[in-house]
Amino acid sequence: MLQSALEAARAGAATGGIPIGSALFIDGRLVATGHNRRVQDASVIHHAEMNCLENAGRLPAADYARATLVTTLSPCDMCTGAALLYGIPRVIVGENRTFVGGEDLLRSRGVEVTVLDDPECVELMTAFIAAHPALWAEDIGEDESDRP
Amino acid sequence: MLQSALEAARAGAATGGIPIGSALFIDGRLVATGHNRRVQDASVIHHAEMNCLENAGRLPAADYARATLVTTLSPCDMCTGAALLYGIPRVIVGENRTFVGGEDLLRSRGVEVTVLDDPECVELMTAFIAAHPALWAEDIGEDESDRP
Helix, strand or coil: CHHHHHHHHHHHHHCCCCCCEEEEEECCEEEEEEECCHHHHCCCCCCHHHHHHHHHCCCCHHHHCCEEEEEEECCCHHHHHHHHHCCCCEEEEEECCCCCCCHHHHHHCCCEEEECCCHHHHHHHHHHHHHCHHHHHHHCCCCHHHCC | CHHHHHHHHHHHHHCCCCCCEEEEEECCEEEEEEECCHHHHCCCCCCHHHHHHHHHCCCCHHHHCCEEEEEEECCCHHHHHHHHHCCCCEEEEEECCCCCCCHHHHHHCCCEEEECCCHHHHHHHHHHHHHCHHHHHHHCCCCHHHCC
16 A cells, blocks of 8 residues: 555655655555645645645545545644544554654554565655755744754 | 734635644744635645745745744644644644633643734634534534534
8 A cells, every 4th residue: 555655755855845745544455645746836735645635525424434544654743633533543653763653642543554574665754865865844834954 | 924824814814715824933023824724725735824835936945943833722643643743842822712722732742822812803713613613523523513
């Protein structure tokens, strides 16, 4: 399932964006993918997971209850909150070496979180952060000057 | 400041939407407003607060650090997470009688949360929920049949 999210991340990178991708599966079937659109749409809410959920459209609670949200990077507070809002029971994370989001909060609310530590996900983010530190800081709500 | 959020809520209701509005202030100056757009745009991520943040556009962390996010209704997990992501230090809530979101999480992360218990906000939501229980359940990730 990570491959669908990785393809979305690469597609985001190919259009000059932040290389984070996401995919939503219900009963093992791919429903939607999405990627970060901060650069492409000047969006502050279309992180990969949010864009994926938006692309999936309006779904009944019973569908979310059978869903798995896959993301190439550990979900930030916003994306964590979206998964909680919709009661998505499983989140698969490509990697959390370059950023750790709300994994503990997800687990505390009963969400099954699996971290794959995928080398390609790590490489995508490592290269991006090195090349665009200010953009990355902006995307996670930080001031670049505060970063080590 | 609540009046700006209330006007946005009324504007959302006037176009057939869920009557929740939000406003973002920086240094006491109104930067943006927004309202829930589930009905208007078939959006699952444009809750009022999210729509407001999106309308405010890309801002540096230093701007969010001086901001106040106003919402007519207690913020759900997703909107709570968005406020945390961007480090918004103050959230003003019109009412939390009809729904209680992530107020405790916000406070635990150092956000100042003020609940106004405004009668018009309560009336807007009470009337809406009575008229559209399934739509409301969908917006907060619930199954209507599970509601009391």
